[in-house]
Amino acid sequence: MQGNGEDHANDDTLPATARAVGFASPFDRAEWFDLLAAHGFAEQGRHDARGDCGAVSAWLPLRLEKPGHVSGLTCWYSFAIRPLYDGPAHPGERGEALRDLFARLRGRAARLTLYPVPAIDGLPGDLAIALRAAGWWVKAAPAGDRHWLDLAGLTHDLWWDGRPGALRNTVKRKAKKGVVDIALFTRFDADAWAAYETIYAASWKPEEGDPALLRAFAEAESARGTFRMGLARIDGTPVAAQYWTVEDGTAFIHKLAHVEDSLKASPGTLLSAALFRHVIEVDGVTRADFGTGNDAYKRDWMNRHDRLWRIEAFNPARLAAWGPASKAFARSLLRKDI
Incomplete structure (x- = not known):
């Protein structure tokens, strides 16, 4: 069942039961995003973007950076920003709910920035796929490091x-x-x-x-x-x-x-x-996560290293996105983007 593309009420807020795919994190709970908002990290406005497919909803807490430009609701303490899901999902429905989320978001934003996106559980690829399917121009590039321990x-x-x-x-x-x-x-x-x-x-x-x-x-x-x-x-x-x-x-x-x-x-x-x-x-x-950064001392304690990713997405239906998109894609020619 496809999302219907209609916006839900503006007072829709991230449910406490929403979770990311994979292992849980303190940065993937509604309480964390509420705490950020309460401490002024969404002063210009918060939007809990939502998409639906079948019984599952996809969620992505965002903040307004400036008119037309939204970004993931994070701060310097955040280890990651990931899409969250609520409700049972059949195969493929989470991806369709995420596509529906980004399709709806095109109605209110010219530009989207997500950072830091970890290279786990299908990310950043699943985000890029859903964004492109929803009609966004997408640039995803490595932009940081994560050191972690896998005890295995x-x-x-x-x-x-x-x-x-x-x-x-x-x-x-x-x-x-x-x-x-x-x-x-x-x-x-x-x-x-x-x-x-x-x-x-x-x-x-x-x-x-x-x-x-x-x-x-x-x-x-x-x-x-x-x-x-x-x-x-x-x-x-x-x-x-x-x-x-x-x-x-x-x-x-x-x-x-x-x-x-x-x-x-x-x-x-x-x-x-x-x-x-x-x-x-x-x-x-069975795991330890040293957060963002490539400090040399982290390698002494950890045995795994992944790149973090920055996703920049541009809405081609908004003229305000064309200039920033041109600059971003010109720079990306010199990098390994997806």
Whole structure:
């Protein structure tokens, strides 16, 4: 059954039951997008795009960038943007619901930007196929990196044996000295979070993008039972902190920071080692996701690397799309796009 192409009521909102294909993620739930909107990441307007086929609905939370231009509702904390689905689907119906979503979206947008799109579960290809079938001009190009860990049945010790020798030696030597004390938390702790914020402010990292959003996210994840946090102290003083979550067999590494003058004791490395042991041996995860970015240290802990993709789509029925489309496709001639 094909989607009928008619817009549903403007007050349609993403249902709490909508899910992405594949493993679950904290960035694929209605609560996450509501949190982003509540913290001002859709100030110019939010639109939960919808398409239907049979009993299944496809959803894609979007925000208005400027008149005629919409993008995925994300922020710098987001690991990915993926289409979500609600309802039982027969073979092929999800793809048709997604095509219907993009066909309807042509009635309200000249341009669409989606980033970061992960290379998993048929993406970015399924998005590009649905967009083209709906009549959009599409440019999809690699634009970032994702490092992740596939344990594939490995125990913690087998995984650790495969890490670089320099990393394993550092953990062994620094742990033996007993200078760093490690504390792990599975529920939000206000004092530990305040210590994280102090450490982050004193670290090498740029100013925190939105501390209030991050704290609200951490508190919400604690209520769901997915919250994991580590705090490292030297002589009672917090010097390193990390915030993770665990869900559907995956550990998501959201934030990590350490005080610069503590580097000789390697508190961040010891803290990572302790958190990896906990999520593997206690939580039983089979994957870990280090989010976006190609930082060299991520390769020491992870064994998989994928490119992230940016999708730019242009509505040929809108003259406002022609200029940006011409520029985008001219640049894409020098790249490997799909």
